Amino acid sequence: MSKTPALPASLKQFLVKGNELFLPGISIDCVIFGFHENTLKLLLLDSAKSNKWTLPGGFVLKSEDINDAAYRVLLERTGLNDIYLKQFDVFGQPNRTDASVHKTTFEQYGSKIPKDHCMIQRFVSVGYFALIDYTNFSIQNDPINSVYDWKGIEQVKHLPIEHDHGAIIQKALESLRTQLAYLPIGKNLLPKKFTMPELQKLYETILNKPLDRRNFQRKMLGFGILNKLNEARKGGAHKSPFLYTFNDKKYQKALKEGLYGSW
């Protein structure tokens, strides 16, 4: 005879104190893109109850700034810290989440969630995204959803995704791609010294399409954020083995004002 497992302490607190602790009506979803050696991946968790994948997410404490909540949620749910999160959109369709999934989470422990609990009410979700080098982080699993995994961007399209998280992922990807047009990218993703083809490969990976070598180089140099070094990559087979590095000051300025900010 199988015994009903005991409700974990963290879930019990959420069940009993959820409405008291958290702001009603609003949640957070984090879209964490990972890049390493020309591969773009996405951090998802396997909700064992529904056999669907979800984004790491959570609620906002009653006295907490919403941006602080995003960092706390990410840390608690994945162990990831020191990541720059960018708010990119708000998701507020009335029926965007499936409350039955949340009910099932508690029912497997023989517990019922009250009808007015914030988790099964409607909530509007604020989306945050980040792009990190995933080899720099090791994921910690949480007690509720046991399996975190990096999934290739193309692979994600074929996975079953919970709630409206598929639309959130798509919108985050569009925001990341749009951002390439007006903000610099590459710091913490590329080695300190890199070649133009390596930088181009980063853009091609995010955009998922090949780019013209000459146009790319002309455009990148036009941004004025690169320093060309008096060094070449040894042993490379590339036509442009010159090494570049980001000009820190100009990179930071462009991050604040945009690549074409100086009208």
Place this chain on the structure above:
Amino acid sequence: MSKTPALPASLKQFLVKGNELFLPGISIDCVIFGFHENTLKLLLLDSAKSNKWTLPGGFVLKSEDINDAAYRVLLERTGLNDIYLKQFDVFGQPNRTDASVHKTTFEQYGSKIPKDHCMIQRFVSVGYFALIDYTNFSIQNDPINSVYDWKGIEQVKHLPIEHDHGAIIQKALESLRTQLAYLPIGKNLLPKKFTMPELQKLYETILNKPLDRRNFQRKMLGFGILNKLNEARKGGAHKSPFLYTFNDKKYQKALKEGLYGSW
């Protein structure tokens, strides 16, 4: 002896049914920029109770999409319709609103607002902005806040502003300016045929700084969204009296993909 005025019907409904009708914890604020003949203004309403200016805003109905709520709020509060609203940020500091202002609204009618009413609880606000030609719209005042007015952008800095609406306005202005770097602007703000100096004046007004004529022209033409007409503005004193018009197809494409979208 002065008599306490009767509570208006719309306010009474909000007082009695507010928690039943609206999603808790979330609100909407609209930053409506108006442009006409080289002047940039902002639509504010004078909250007679506090002698401070506020943004038109409101709450989200329990079964309503948040974007639909933004359009409804704007229509109800200002009579403005057919405006493209762009979500630009979320404002979620714990003490961003001053509940005493909302209490006063009801106290002047001899009514008290319940402590758990959504209006005096903490709420996170989603910011939307728009840029319109303000001569195309006539404002309708609402029963709660009687005075709407267009205020010059520079003038706004010296006005007393309610809650964190000053920060919301500042962020909206930054978003509008950043957007100039990657999205086209000018349709519905300029006449169908315009000169390069007229287009430049629009950018200068939004950026609040003079731009170099040659650089501006080179950059604008580089975007590929303009058609040069075989006509000149008659009687103008400008050096470049040639008339231009937006290439509709390319303008729409750039609105979707960004001005430099085609990497």
